[in-house]
Amino acid sequence: MLPKAKASKLHVLAAEIPSGFKFTDTSKKEFVLGKQFATGGFGRIYTCTEAGKKELLCVKVEPAENGPLFVEIAVFQRALKLDMIQAYCKEKKIKSVGLPHMVSGGIFDYKEDKMRFLIMPKYHGSLEAVREKSGRLDEAAAITVAKATVRSLDYLAFKNYTHGDIKSMNILLPSPSDYEGAVLVDFGLARMASSNVEKADKKRAHNGTAIFTSLDAHRGFQPSYRGDVEILVYNIVYWISGKLPWQPKESNPAAVQTEKEVWEKSAEKEIEKLIGSPIGGPIAKIYRLAQKTPYTSYVDTVAVFKLLDQALAACKKPAASKKAESTTAKAATTKPSTSKRVVAKKVVVEESDEEEEEVIPKSSSRRVRKPVIDSEESAEEPSPLPKRQALKPVKSASLPKRAGSEGIDSSREDRLRKRTASVEPAGLNSPTRKPSDPKQRRPIPGLANRIVKRIVEEDEEAEARSDETDEEEDEEDRPKGVGSALKANKDELRRMVPGMRNLQKGRRSEIISQIARKHKK
Numbered sequence: 001m002l003p004k005a006k007a008s009k010l011h012v013l014a015a016e017i018p019s020g021f022k023f024t025d026t027s028k029k030e031f032v033l034g035k036q037f038a039t040g041g042f043g044r045i046y047t048c049t050e051a052g053k054k055e056l057l058c059v060k061v062e063p064a065e066n067g068p069l070f071v072e073i074a075v076f077q078r079a080l081k082l083d084m085i086q087a088y089c090k091e092k093k094i095k096s097v098g099l100p101h102m103v104s105g106g107i108f109d110y111k112e113d114k115m116r117f118l119i120m121p122k123y124h125g126s127l128e129a130v131r132e133k134s135g136r137l138d139e140a141a142a143i144t145v146a147k148a149t150v151r152s153l154d155y156l157a158f159k160n161y162t163h164g165d166i167k168s169m170n171i172l173l174p175s176p177s178d179y180e181g182a183v184l185v186d187f188g189l190a191r192m193a194s195s196n197v198e199k200a201d202k203k204r205a206h207n208g209t210a211i212f213t214s215l216d217a218h219r220g221f222q223p224s225y226r227g228d229v230e231i232l233v234y235n236i237v238y239w240i241s242g243k244l245p246w247q248p249k250e251s252n253p254a255a256v257q258t259e260k261e262v263w264e265k266s267a268e269k270e271i272e273k274l275i276g277s278p279i280g281g282p283i284a285k286i287y288r289l290a291q292k293t294p295y296t297s298y299v300d301t302v303a304v305f306k307l308l309d310q311a312l313a314a315c316k317k318p319a320a321s322k323k324a325e326s327t328t329a330k331a332a333t334t335k336p337s338t339s340k341r342v343v344a345k346k347v348v349v350e351e352s353d354e355e356e357e358e359v360i361p362k363s364s365s366r367r368v369r370k371p372v373i374d375s376e377e378s379a380e381e382p383s384p385l386p387k388r389q390a391l392k393p394v395k396s397a398s399l400p401k402r403a404g405s406e407g408i409d410s411s412r413e414d415r416l417r418k419r420t421a422s423v424e425p426a427g428l429n430s431p432t433r434k435p436s437d438p439k440q441r442r443p444i445p446g447l448a449n450r451i452v453k454r455i456v457e458e459d460e461e462a463e464a465r466s467d468e469t470d471e472e473e474d475e476e477d478r479p480k481g482v483g484s485a486l487k488a489n490k491d492e493l494r495r496m497v498p499g500m501r502n503l504q505k506g507r508r509s510e511i512i513s514q515i516a517r518k519h520k521k
């Protein structure tokens, strides 16, 4: 018998839906689709409005059988409902948590397809668009965004969630230069941390975006609260200096991990070297604080805010005095490479026939998402969670009492995860479907790594499962799709898997060659 895991895990790119299309949510609220303005990993992102209203919203749409959006919707349902956020803001006396709230979500029919959708507020644009202009962010802007992000992490931690993929592409600004209002999005890697145990799983190793991900994630631990703060520190350094020392090794996450481990020993010196001492001092302290926080504990975000305020005060020093202090940092700065980085968002992808034989090391695929996904019924409200075990904060002053009851229970969550961990990126683009407007198709940061990683994982899983009997879920429940024969054929891979077509030219060829070579064996 063929092992169950041989069933496909590659996903379908959503068909393009014309502007003006009307759809309703479960409460019969009607929405009108606007224009597509971005492409997610495997879905399309459009503007939309509620019928009869003017406020411009954002809707993410994916075929219902895909998994990634399901994961995100589950997070929105458990943690990002407007009333939850408002109650928290009221209690904490803050204006915003820097996270989007769920406007609506569900499934609608489009022609013969069932489409899963998630509606949230529409923001102006990403922080990455600002960073990309000069390869860096202004110091004060970087620290201000960091403060907003810590607020977001604080709220997520209150809901027992970690984010796991903080980066400028996943931070949106409500209006140009409104850094205080920065909003953290993309919950594809968000995970409840309340049941974390200090145990590495090598299959999970290097989860996240290689250059930013935490040492916990590199080692194969479930994402942690301290890991989110560590990721933020890497981002701050990157935003201000325009680089990270392990960037050239990005395609080899194990090498990135090794560099980070060496760096960890003298982080103070390294951080100051990159961003200068007045700002580097407090930022290094944040790094150390996160690093010293036990794996399952909350980070003392009151202390983090204080340190960020110190850094911000240092930014506000007159330019003359700042200049001398940051000379070292500037001298060390180079323009960030955009060739292989996950940030090459603006390049329009063209179809290409070029093929390259260079092999990407297996580890270069390590940028991963392991979504919690379900079959169709799961697009509706995830079932309520029984109370989760609360964690003991190191210092919980900044965290109100724990949320305990939203979401899916851990056994169900684990079951769903297990069932669907294998279901992720890319997808089949029906050959009869028209290719989307090339102007709208941009390389998706990190996608290359995710596709290859996913395929490698599928194979590992298939091997692991080949010994198993059928005591698990029905094969029927698993999404069907791309098999080994297709993966072994470069042309078919290029034609059938739209995720591939979103990759940059050279990168795409490398990846296609790697996958095909592996499956020819």
Ligand SMILES: Nc1ncnc2c1ncn2[C@@H]1O[C@H](COP(=O)(O)OP(=O)(O)OP(=O)(O)O)[C@@H](O)[C@H]1O
Pocket (backbone or CB within 6 Å): 038, 039, 040, 041, 042, 043, 045, 058, 100, 120, 121, 122, 123, 124, 125, 126, 169, 170, 172, 185, 186, 187, 188, 444, 445, 447
């Ligand atoms: N609410 C929003 N308002 C404005 N732009 C948005 C919004 N949500 C997403 N975007 C835009 O769409 C892009 C992709 O969104 P997002 O990262 O959430 O999708 P994704 O499917 O998770 O993509 P990936 O898998 O590549 O991370 C963002 O970088 C941003 O430019």
